[in-house]
Amino acid sequence: MRALISLLAGSLFGTGLLISGMTDTTKVQGWLDVFGQWDPTLAFVMGGAIIPMLVAWRLTVGRQPLTGGQYPPKVAFALDRRLILGSVLFGMGWGLAGLCPGPALASLSYGGVDGTIFLISMIAGMYAAPTLGAQLDRTANAA
Amino acid sequence: MQAEWIWGLGGGLLIGLGAAVYLLGNGRIMGASGIIGGLVDNSDRSLERLSFLAGVVGMPLLLRPLLSSAPQTHLTSNITVVIIAGLLVGVGTRLANGCTSGHGVCGISRFSLRGIVATIIYIAAGGITLALLRHMWGLI
Numbered sequence: 001m002r003a004l005i006s007l008l009a010g011s012l013f014g015t016g017l018l019i020s021g022m023t024d025t026t027k028v029q030g031w032l033d034v035f036g037q038w039d040p041t042l043a044f045v046m047g048g049a050i051i052p053m054l055v056a057w058r059l060t061v062g063r064q065p066l067t068g069g070q071y072p073p074k075v076a077f078a079l080d081r082r083l084i085l086g087s088v089l090f091g092m093g094w095g096l097a098g099l100c101p102g103p104a105l106a107s108l109s110y111g112g113v114d115g116t117i118f119l120i121s122m123i124a125g126m127y128a129a130p131t132l133g134a135q136l137d138r139t140a141n142a143a
Numbered sequence: 144m145q146a147e148w149i150w151g152l153g154g155g156l157l158i159g160l161g162a163a164v165y166l167l168g169n170g171r172i173m174g175a176s177g178i179i180g181g182l183v184d185n186s187d188r189s190l191e192r193l194s195f196l197a198g199v200v201g202m203p204l205l206l207r208p209l210l211s212s213a214p215q216t217h218l219t220s221n222i223t224v225v226i227i228a229g230l231l232v233g234v235g236t237r238l239a240n241g242c243t244s245g246h247g248v249c250g251i252s253r254f255s256l257r258g259i260v261a262t263i264i265y266i267a268a269g270g271i272t273l274a275l276l277r278h279m280w281g282l283i
Contacts, residue, residue: 005168006191010198012161013173013244018203018214020154021147026217032269035278041151046247048155049162053252056163065170072172077256086239087246087261091268093231096224096276096283099216100243101236102175104229105196109204111216118218118229125233126176126183133238 002067017106020045025098032095081136162248165195174245175199176236184237224283235265 021027021041030039060071094100097118099107104119111118165173169191178195181187207214219225236242239261241250246265250258276282 002169002191003194005164006195007198009161009165009168009173010195011202012157012164012198013175013195014199014202015206016154016157016159016161017199018154018206020151020158022154022158023203023214023216025219027147029273032266033273033277034270035274041147044148044151045155045158046251048152049159049248050155050252052156052159052163053166053248056166057253059167065166066168067170069170071166071170074253074255075257077260079260082238082240083257083261084239084264086235086237087264088235088268089231090235090239090242091265091270092272093228093233093235094243094265095269095272096231097218097228099218099228100175100232101179102199102242102244103216104232105175105179105199106203107214107216108200110207110214111218114218114220114222114225115216117222118225121226121229122233123179123183125230125235126180126237127233128230129180129234129237130184132234136238 005067013102014106016049017103020048023099023103023107023111028098028100028103029095032098081140082133085136158244159248159252162244166249172245172249174241174249176242177240177245180237219283221283239265 017023022045027039027041030037031042065071090100099118101122104115104122107115108119162173165171178192182192182196203214239246241258241261246258246261251262
């Protein structure tokens, strides 16, 4: 049942990424590039995606997920180094190529060799992240 | 094309609907980097993650023939840029524990301060990167 729900969610996500233009790097970079020909499309994608989730979060109140268990607790806010540095690095990569993790995956069937190389590099980065994170925590404690 | 924002909005609604199904059905936050990352570092290799990825990769593959024009990523063919960008996206999203879908879509809609701050930071970093590399130094 959980796998079927995941398949449905992934299918909706993949379809949305395909038709929204999120897998088109010129649109993504066009939105991030305020000094160029600014493209507002991404604001509509983000806005559109947030609407169903606003409703969904309201529906979680006082209820359990369909398949049981608990909803994920809200993580208390703390400006930690991982969140800041990680988001800076991610943003740099996103700006450079115009792809983030979801679209990199959704475009696998039409992204060509370059798209596949991006995905492999991204996975390599994910593989290295825990080691880098531990290093970051050590220097934080030493300081 | 004037209709692009309509496709953006429609596609966005589907993305949000997917996230809502994942949350209300499985009680999980739909974050692409977290789902891929859990498989990569072996912390969670459950079937539900694999079937999610099957949907994300499979639907565009199935829908391609129905589109009036073939989808294109227009990704740069500069292989150095592609590799560096991929590494940065991979490391960054795992360090920050979220990307556009997790921190952006799911975080903002929950009014999570972490999600909102992360989103502001990565959008700003992306904008600054493009401003410097494209407009100041003309590198990309």
